[in-house]
Amino acid sequence: MKYGIKAFCWLLFFFLSIYLGMSTISLRLIAQNALDQERDQALAAHKSAALLFAAMIEDNEPTTEQWQQLGNTVQHTANNPFEIIDQEGQQLYHSDPLYSGLATHLNQEDLVKNTIQVSEIIELNEQKSLLLQSQIGGSPYIFISTQQLVRYPETLKQGTDFFRILLLVLQLILIPISLFLTNLITKPIRQLIEQATNIANGQTTKPFKVKRRGDEVDDLAISLNQMAKKMNQDLRQIRKEKEKQELFVSSLTHEIATPLTSIIGYAQMLQWEELSDSSTECVDYILSESFRLKQMSEDILRLLHSQKHELQCTAIAASQLETYLAAFIGGLDQAIALDLDLQQATVYMDLNLFKVVAANIVANAVEAMATPKELSITGRIDNDRYFITFKDNGRGIPADQIEKVTDAFFTSDLTRNEGHLGIGLSLVQNIVSLHDGEVTIISKKGAGTSMTIDFALNEVNV
Known part of the structure; x- marks a missing residue:
């Protein structure tokens, strides 16, 4: 109550x-x-x-x-x-x-x-x-x-009848009086709840104004304002530090890209020369590591860009997504047995970002699968949202890592010898969140992985 x-x-x-x-x-x-x-x-x-x-x-x-x-x-x-x-x-x-x-x-x-x-x-x-x-x-x-x-x-009878009638009259009078007094008592509490909700939603800049009452409600309002002020200061400091970090990473990535391009170019020129076997092996190693470093730089820039990206959503038919996915996966690996079944609907999304999402999910699936490679992609409508599920028959994800795989820079390969920086699924998480959706992962080690993402339906379907 x-x-x-x-x-x-x-x-x-x-x-x-x-x-x-x-x-x-x-x-x-x-x-x-x-x-x-x-x-x-x-x-x-x-x-x-x-x-x-x-x-x-x-x-x-x-x-x-x-x-x-x-x-x-x-x-x-x-x-x-x-x-x-x-x-x-x-x-x-x-x-x-x-x-x-x-x-x-x-x-x-x-x-x-x-x-x-x-x-x-x-x-x-x-x-x-x-x-x-x-x-x-x-x-x-x-x-x-x-x-x-x-x-x-x-x-006795007349008095009882009189007081009963008076009781009915008083109830008609006392009910609005009690409602008025209740509203008077609970109004500052409702205001405090509203302010606490605003603080929980991140609105910490607007101070809470309450009439000076000199009671516990007044003390609580002052405490809320002080808490909001402190949180606002901390948030500003965190945002500044985050901007500095992003600027540093972005600048460093750009600075690395220029000499890296030169290294790759000169290494490719060395491949045209007649070199000894040991020299050729060294040049090949330089190229592979350079390409790996270039890919990491591009992934970092893509991740930073996704966090600030402004969506350009349009109405996309499910048949258009089906055509793209079939062509993309067929060109990626013809050995994949693809089962593609998207329920017909019109989805409201940023198509370019969806392609990035699909590319990262499919890339992870392909890497996890051995022969035979089986991948199914299904689409369905549920509660005014369009859910797309990617399911593979790969090696699966350990239970203790499922909640971590969408964290930036997380990878199951602690040595990072496979050349992965752990950004792909974090990028998927960011893009889906921009669409007000969620990434749901169901996996069992040795039994494959199912990854579901969701997008808004176009208003025509609602």
Whole structure:
């Protein structure tokens, strides 16, 4: 989950938690106030009825008929159902058959003289009620009355409904507020992420501007700017050093080329003369090494040129590539059994550079193959790219060298006696990268090599 979503959820949860806490407390206070009012009302009614009974009983012990008369008299003034019991719990009178047996809900042993005991809220006849009990004056009789709660449940229901509606309204208000606060919190973080991404993509010259906040985000922004500044300085220094190296190599290569041409020319002139066998052998060696050195110089210049080359891409038909490859490989070595199958498409590429790529890949394949020489070249379309695969039956590449073969100046011949400088596949890598493609090598020692390169399709095919 993204940080912004987490921040939004936490803010909304925080606000709703505060609301739920405050609404619960408020609802409890409102309901308790209603309950206290009804309890006071019940106490007043109970006390009044108990005093009336005490006045009428005096010191007598009423009979059953007298209790009936006394009860009926008090019932006219009392609004709440009640009953009278003696100390043994025997019911002497009840005003309402529906509320008979109220004493079973109370404990008479806990009753204190001259006090009115009020029960917790109980359910009587599916209604919330309070039970009250007290002794009638100094007599051994106990007066029990009930108070049906009306205002308390109504207040509780009305308060609950009100806070539920208020919760829905608050959600409509809190959601945009939480979104606003989330955006306010995450905006500098998103800016930092954007700046870090720019730095990762090499854009180190543009400083990151952030409002002075005096917090950790401000410190992180300053650190990013310092890092970008240092990276920019290092990159400039690296580019300068690289330019110096390329200039040195290019100048050295050009300086070598001029005397090398003279050496080759004079050596060829010596071949026309009548020389002894030992002298002829020396001249031949001079020529072979001179040509090898010339080839190395040309390879270095070609590699340097490819790194700065501006592509001149055009739409090239696959059939045109097929014709070129067949003619090139046929002229290179007629002993190669060529299997050429390119899916028809129009490829967007620099044809001259493709020829350099193909020449280097095929040259490596030819060198790696023994008799019989088998080479297959296939082309296919996949995800708006055109993939060309060169597969030979040569000696293969050791697994530990596959990732290194496209590095400049890498060669499996550590003595370099074969005359290779290790530039060919590096040149292939550079040219394919200029086309936004990749070089994929699959090889196993003794089982041949498969090399795949890819180019963009022309927009007509997309």
